[in-house]
Amino acid sequence: MLVGMGLGIVGGHQLASLKIIGDIFLRLIQMSVVFLIFGAVIEAIGSLDHKALSRLGGKTALWFFVTTVIAAAIGLGMGLLFRPGSGLQLGQLHAKSAVQTASGDWATTILNFFPDNIFGALAKGDVIQVIVFALLFGLVLNHANQHQQFDGVLNLVKQLNQLTVNLVMLVMKAAPIGIGALMIGVTADNGLRVILPLIKFLAIYGVSTGLFLAALFLGISWYAHVPLFGLIRGFSRIMLVALTTTSSAVSLPIEMTDAHERLGVSERINKLVLPLGMALNSNGLAMYLALVCVMLTQLYGVGTSVTGLMQIVALSVLACLGTVVVPGGGLVALTIIVPTLGLPTASIALLAGIDWFSGMFRTVANVVGDTTTAIAIASDEDELDHSVYETIVHHAVNK
Structure with missing residues (x-):
């Protein structure tokens, strides 16, 4: 970034x-x-286990949705x-299309969530329609695979996902070069005033x-009846790993260990x-995307209605579904939501x-949002061990 700006x-x-090197990286x-x-x-x-999907799946989805909307x-x-x-x-490039996208009526907006042809949605890159289809297909697959007769389909999807993630991670190895090239173009056109x-x-x-x-810590402390100090201490290692790795995937093993x-x-x-x-569930990403979209509309002088x-909030929530969990996932999500709002893709740079x-x-x-959801559901199901909080507080007081 610094070399590119220089x-x-x-x-x-x-x-x-x-x-152009940066543009190829984005593509x-x-x-x-x-x-x-x-x-x-x-x-x-x-x-998901079929029996767990009906009850725990509903609770999980509700908590994920509420916390993501709040974020x-x-x-x-x-x-x-x-x-x-x-x-x-930065100019009025594509400003007209952005205004038109933002001011569409609710009926059209809601209707456009649902695809009339999944292959057409995939070809057009209509992410919202793809997500809706994938959710429904996942539910049908879950129901039909109760006796593992469709394990072959599920394993194929898992293997394709792993290969696709590997492909994205391979591309992300070129991120320093791609970002440097993008910043050359940005600073050459706009100078230091863009920083x-x-x-x-x-x-x-x-x-x-x-x-x-x-808000999460205070809310979960009250909801699950756990001490706030013990809650924060219990999260300390999870937050440290998340902060230093910037990856939800890398943080998951520590997250699961400490959550238990x-x-x-x-x-x-x-x-x-x-x-x-x-x-x-990507609370941090939803917050990031909403803030970015507001900033970009301000940068390009685009007015938005209520x-x-x-x-913007709805797209920020939906764009988090299935987003890449490796470092650089925010950059991937921007390539989804920025064009959807009609803003210039060059602004991603x-x-x-x-x-x-x-x-x-x-x-x-992201990881705190996931783990607080797990604590809340465990509390609802009487599967939360409160003694671990007492142990944490006791050790802290002795120190």
């Missing part, structure tokens, strides 16, 4: 043509996004309140994440909620340079 400032328009990510989401959602739903609403509100994109106008909103954006996103975590040993969640709830949350703001830093906040919010 070259863009020093070399100016002479080096602007190197931006390599985009080419597998829809297929990856399609398979990940089917696998997550289809792999997206916080991102939207903080963006409107502190205006990270104000003071920098200030990004620093402001990170600060606002960090504060938003802090507010969200505080330090936060008292039973193994049954642990194995159901946390892997599913890794694939389908309906448009509600659409603005966020690509700070994706690792924003990924720190995203991952912490």
Whole structure:
């Protein structure tokens, strides 16, 4: 990022043509996004135990949905309140299409959630329609596979998902070069004036994440009747791993271990909620996407109606389903939601340079959101061991 900005400032328009390397990098990510989401959602739903799906699946989905909407609403509100994109106008490119997308009527918006041809939705890259189909297909597969007669289909989906994730991870190895090339183009066109909103954006996103975590800890402490201090201490290692790895997938083993040993969640709830949350629940990403969309509308001078703001929240929530859980997943999600809102895909370059830093906040919010959901469901099912909190508090007091 720094080298790219430096070259863009020093070399100016002479080096602007190197931006094509960054554009190729973005396309390599985009080419597998829809297929990856399609398979990940089917696998997550289809792999659930059929009996658990009816009761625990409903509770899990409800908690995931509520916390994700809250996170997206916080991102939207903080963006409107502190205006990270104000003071920098990058032009009116595609502004008309953005306004049209944001101001569509509710009937059309809702109807467009449902595909009339799944192959057409896949070909067009209509992610929302693909997600709806994948959810329904996953439910049907789960129901039909009660006696493992469709294990071959489920295993095929799992294997395709693993190969697609490997492909994305291979492309992400070129991220430093791709991001550097993108930043050359951005700074060559806009100079240093593009950096200030990004620093402001990170600060606002960090504060938003802090507010969200505080709300989760206070809410779960009250709901599950566990001491707040013991709760935070139990989460300390999970948050540290998430912060340093910026990967929900890498954090999952520690998350599952500490959820059981330090936060008292039973193994049954642990194995159901946390892997599913890794694939389908991304509170931090929803907050990030909502905040990014508000910032980009401000950067490009695009006005949005109340309906448009509600659409931003809805898209931020839906775009999290099945999103990549490896580092760089935020960049992948941006390639989904930015074109959907009619904003220029070139604007993704603005966020690509700070994706690792924003990924720190995203991952912490994601894993804490998943684990607090597991605690809440374990409490509902009388499968939460409260004694572990007493042990944590006792050890802390002795120290």
